[in-house]
Amino acid sequence: MKISQRVAGVEYAIRDITLSAKKLEKQGQKITYLNIGDPVAYGFQPPENVKDALIKAIKNNQNYYAPSEGIQELRQAIAEKEKRKGLLTTEDDIIVTNGVSEGLEMLMASIVEPGDEVLIPGPYYPPYASYVRLFGGIPVEFGVDLNNSTPDLDDVKSKITSKTVAICFISPNNPTGAVFSEKSLKDLIDIAIKNDLYIICDEIYDQIVFDEKFVGIGKVSGDSPVILLNGFSKVHLMSGWRIGYIAFNDSKKLDILRENVPKLARVRIASNLPVQYAALESLRGPQDYIPKFVSELKKTKRLCHQTNKRNAWT
Numbered sequence: 001m002k003i004s005q006r007v008a009g010v011e012y013a014i015r016d017i018t019l020s021a022k023k024l025e026k027q028g029q030k031i032t033y034l035n036i037g038d039p040v041a042y043g044f045q046p047p048e049n050v051k052d053a054l055i056k057a058i059k060n061n062q063n064y065y066a067p068s069e070g071i072q073e074l075r076q077a078i079a080e081k082e083k084r085k086g087l088l089t090t091e092d093d094i095i096v097t098n099g100v101s102e103g104l105e106m107l108m109a110s111i112v113e114p115g116d117e118v119l120i121p122g123p124y125y126p127p128y129a130s131y132v133r134l135f136g137g138i139p140v141e142f143g144v145d146l147n148n149s150t151p152d153l154d155d156v157k158s159k160i161t162s163k164t165v166a167i168c169f170i171s172p173n174n175p176t177g178a179v180f181s182e183k184s185l186k187d188l189i190d191i192a193i194k195n196d197l198y199i200i201c202d203e204i205y206d207q208i209v210f211d212e213k214f215v216g217i218g219k220v221s222g223d224s225p226v227i228l229l230n231g232f233s234k235v236h237l238m239s240g241w242r243i244g245y246i247a248f249n250d251s252k253k254l255d256i257l258r259e260n261v262p263k264l265a266r267v268r269i270a271s272n273l274p275v276q277y278a279a280l281e282s283l284r285g286p287q288d289y290i291p292k293f294v295s296e297l298k299k300t301k302r303l304c305h306q307t308n309k310r311n312a313w314t
């Protein structure tokens, strides 16, 4: 019987590898899973007030389908957060999704036609390439100098063709940890504007920075066509609850997307309603758990670096 080549080409190596690991485990081998970076699986938890908000929503019978774009209170709280970071957005420009992953899929579905090219900073978080490929597009990696987190602007310019439709910024980045400076963001935006590209910006690690300074895209984007992706899996320690969002910047060039992306949100009905109340609490409630969590991660980072150095010497 027929299958779609689109899906046959999809891969996500860091999760796909568990299929082989499970086979070895069945044969009695001991496996230590280091493939997924998920602090929530290793001792970090959402704060009690956030857990309570989830339980309270369930007990208050908020177990029905949510509005497709998300509940109004949460969209408002998200818009306030992103406005504080500088983005020109409003609650009507927010779509709540089942994680950044779903938002990314909706965006690529709305932008990419077969043969279209999308620029991604390398080395990249794999789903960016997978979703571009799923819709028939071609992911094109641009270089970033990892010694100083600086994108190679000449490389970006040289890789833009008549088929390029969008450029992605992921800052802070997974897997490299690169954090783009205000100047780098501005330079990339200038290139994107000159070439009429959508700017897709992933800020899921916006509050998880160590020695670098995080600058939100909103600080420099003005009214350029920026679509921001963000979520609650990392900073808010809610990875297993699957919640994130898309935020549109106030740009006329995004008007068609503003109409089309919600169509996809309606087709998949809605994201999880009780979790939306927990996300609301995580934005409105005390924020002191975030610096504590980041400082614990910093200790782990130091330990990894020390171990790495020791291993390099022996």
Ligand SMILES: Cc1ncc(COP(=O)(O)O)c(C=O)c1O
Pocket: 098, 099, 100, 101, 102, 125, 170, 173, 174, 202, 204, 230, 231, 232, 233, 239, 243, 244
């Ligand atoms: C850069 C980046 N974006 C998105 C995601 C996935 O986000 P979510 O859990 O909201 O789908 C990850 C997860 O590792 C990530 O590193």
